Amino acid sequence: MHGGDQAAARALWQEHAGRLTALARSLTGSHADALDAVQEAFVAVLALSRTDVSAVQDEAAYLAQAVHARSLNLLRASARRAAHEREGRSPPLTPAPAGDPALERALDVLPLNAREVLALKHLAGLTFEQMAFALEAPRATVSSRYYAALALLRGVLQASDIPREVTRA
Amino acid sequence: MPDVNDDLVARLDAFGARAAAESPSLPAALAAGVSVRAGGSAPRVRVPLPALAAAAVVVVVGGALVFVGAPPLPAAPEHAAPSTGLPDNMLAMLRRFNKAGGIDSAVNASQPRAVARTDEPVMRPSDARAGVLPR
Numbered sequence: 001m002h003g004g005d006q007a008a009a010r011a012l013w014q015e016h017a018g019r020l021t022a023l024a025r026s027l028t029g030s031h032a033d034a035l036d037a038v039q040e041a042f043v044a045v046l047a048l049s050r051t052d053v054s055a056v057q058d059e060a061a062y063l064a065q066a067v068h069a070r071s072l073n074l075l076r077a078s079a080r081r082a083a084h085e086r087e088g089r090s091p092p093l094t095p096a097p098a099g100d101p102a103l104e105r106a107l108d109v110l111p112l113n114a115r116e117v118l119a120l121k122h123l124a125g126l127t128f129e130q131m132a133f134a135l136e137a138p139r140a141t142v143s144s145r146y147y148a149a150l151a152l153l154r155g156v157l158q159a160s161d162i163p164r165e166v167t168r169a
Numbered sequence: 170m171p172d173v174n175d176d177l178v179a180r181l182d183a184f185g186a187r188a189a190a191e192s193p194s195l196p197a198a199l200a201a202g203v204s205v206r207a208g209g210s211a212p213r214v215r216v217p218l219p220a221l222a223a224a225a226v227v228v229v230v231g232g233a234l235v236f237v238g239a240p241p242l243p244a245a246p247e248h249a250a251p252s253t254g255l256p257d258n259m260l261a262m263l264r265r266f267n268k269a270g271g272i273d274s275a276v277n278a279s280q281p282r283a284v285a286r287t288d289e290p291v292m293r294p295s296d297a298r299a300g301v302l303p304r
Contacts, residue, residue: 013195022188039196099187103180109263114272122181123188141276148275152266154177159259 009046016060017042019124020067026107026119027071037074041066061130064120068134075112106156114149121146 017038024034041063048056056062107115120131128146132139266275 010195014192017195018189018192019185021193022185022191035193035196038193100180100184103184106259109259111263111267111271118181122178122185125185125189144276145272148272150175150177152272152275155262155266156259157177159262 009042012045012059012063013042016063020063022123023064023119024067024071026115026123027068027112028075029108030074033074033078034071037067037070040070058130058133060124061126061133064124064126064130065134065136067124068116068120102157102160106153106160109156110149110152113145114152117142117146117149118153 020038020041021031021034024037025031028034028037044066045053045063107118110118116135117131120126120134121128124134126134128139128143131142131146135142269275
């Protein structure tokens, strides 16, 4: 992405856009909002100065942080979603990748701070160090939150009787 | 600490891998707006002025229509029925989890607690003042 290289920008998109969109969709609960968040993050990255670009040491963590922040902004900006948050639940996801709807549904009902660590780890594909950067929190805190969220997700899945695998229509 | 080969972790990884494979196409505006400069200055996203003007008109007209014609949104009921059709036992579990303090409480509960060791010598304040070392 350095120096206005369009091919590099395309490569950056190809490499990260899928996971980042899934991350944003998990946080916002909306495919449209997710695309907005990812595009905004990429526009911001492409607008960075040469000096700022060279200061980015980990592009995956940097982009995840940018998408995470924009997703939360979009989430807060929506009164409808705020009402859902007050009830402790998130809105249903709109169009979602096929494959494991039970898992996706269970993720969808987790509290935001549990969902975000699982999404950063498994959807964005970050390490704990990268997650700590993206969440601006100590690694140990992020790790503890992740395992607590994993236990909660397991409990939610066990509490539900949703069929695990549904083939794509 | 959970086993890293846990089935649930594998499901989550597979879910992430599918998401990565379903990469959205590069938005046309983003692709067209990335300038290529031989000198290597920072890339910029360029939006043509006519497009900006058209977008502004759409926003203004659309906003006016929404302002004039939109009916008031119904207030969210305090205890709305689940719209996601989730099983009752799943909702009950989540309510219990939130009532118990949420994830931070769960994290704290999982931390090993400091336990006072009984085999350590005890130094009383009077000993310390008198310069007596613990036995």
